[in-house]
Amino acid sequence: MVGDYAVIALYVAAMIGIGWVGMRLARTKSDFLVAGRRLGWFMYSGTMSAIVLGGASTIGGVGLGYTHGVSGAWLVLTIGLGILALHAFFARRLVKLRVYTVSEMLDLRYGGSSTVIAGVVMWGYTLMLTVTSTLSFATVFHVLLGVPSAVGIAIGGSIVVLYSVLGGMWSITLTDIAQFVIKTIGVLLVLLPMSLVAAGGPDGLAERVPPDFLDPTSIGGATIVTYVLTYGFGLLIGQDIWQRVFTARSPRVATGGGLLSGAYCLVYGVAGALIGTAAKVLYPDLGNADDAFATIVAELLPTGVRGLVLAAALSALMSTSSGALIACSTVTTTDVLTRLRGASTDVRTNRITTLVLGVVAIGVAMAVDDVVAALTVAYNILVGGLLVAILGGLVWKRGTRAGALASMVVGSVVVLVSMAVHGLLANEPIYYGLGASLVCYVVVSLLTPRTDPEVLAAWDQRTSGAGPVPETALEDTVGGGR
Known part of the structure; x- marks a missing residue:
């Protein structure tokens, strides 16, 4: 595992280094919260893909493929459909609003103060999303280092909090681009083809799985509809997603980059389901479907390459966790502190808020199972x-x-x-x-x-x-x- 440890260590060092670079760019509130609204096509598309394709899409998507076959792709497919709908119909107008939060949009549209309920719900949603993503570090670092859950949560959570506090959205955007590239290489270009080859190729895979594993709707119509309503529609209005929309340099960039991101999500969802299906052929007796990703990585890949793919999983967790953390911080400073103080917050206040919420999220993740x-x-x-x-x-x-x-x-x-x-x-x-x-x-x-x-x-x-x-x-x- 020495080669794998080296790859992971290099990845972690790179994330912290990128966070330091982001700190030099985050000189204003707009820089810290929405990357100065200056992202172009590639950076916008990469960071949008990184925020939505987290641990649930990667580890969970492979697990669903292990249980349901190709229909296990529906969780991530609905995420991709949500991103496509958001950017096809709403992103252009959202960019033109030049606000920071969903609640600010409601105030502008309806007049007066309409944001108390929306702010409370959005704050709870973003905090729990941060906690859930932080909790997922326990599994990855247990596989890597054999450490207890609390230690794994502390390690992963601290890295995310550090680079998020340093540069805010600029650091998160730069790390997201690196994580997007690592996920693309590790999952799509390495793990997917090696899994399919090991399972006997497409034809061999089809011969060795139950017939319903090749039925794209075998997961059930009710489940698909629920995924669409919960995740597809949730992506249309989530603060963590809108905040990425606000980073676009122009409405055209948001629309084009977002549509590319949605298409990427669809490919990623199918890839995860196929990897899970291959894992079912290779390791049919796993006690927990969510172990399929770690098992196929540990058993199938050579050292060094294994470290790269584990770094891809770590990337998925960190991108979602950091995106949720900056969203929760933005709701706190913009919808709560600004109203209490009667004045806008500055970069220092945003950094302190992000640090405090990050520590809270780590503590909550350690306290619950x-x-x-x-x-x-x-x-x-x-x-x-x-x-x-x-x-x-x-x-x-x-x-x-x-x-x-x-x-x-x-x-x-x-x-x-x-x-x-x-x-x-x-x-x-x-x-x-x-x-x-x-x-x-x-x-x-x-x-x-x-x-x-x-x-x-x-x-x-x-x-x-x-x-x-x-x-x-x-x-x-x-x-x-x-």
């Missing part, structure tokens, strides 16, 4: 409570602030009650929550006065790119001034 249920709660409330108000504001001018607030409250309550009745992991909560939220949004909006024409006019100006540049986009000094 499994936060999947908590993350499911956050995702269900995110989609069931906020999706209608956010997308409704983008596509329906008759939607009102009262309708948005009613849909957020009712949708969130229905999701919580449904989870209590049907179980945290049931499919029903997301269906009932979305349905109730949609009905409330439409009915209350139609029964209440239209949104102030001046508010709508300002919104139309901003989304067309013809309006004045907002104050938040002009904050380009350490002190937050102009």
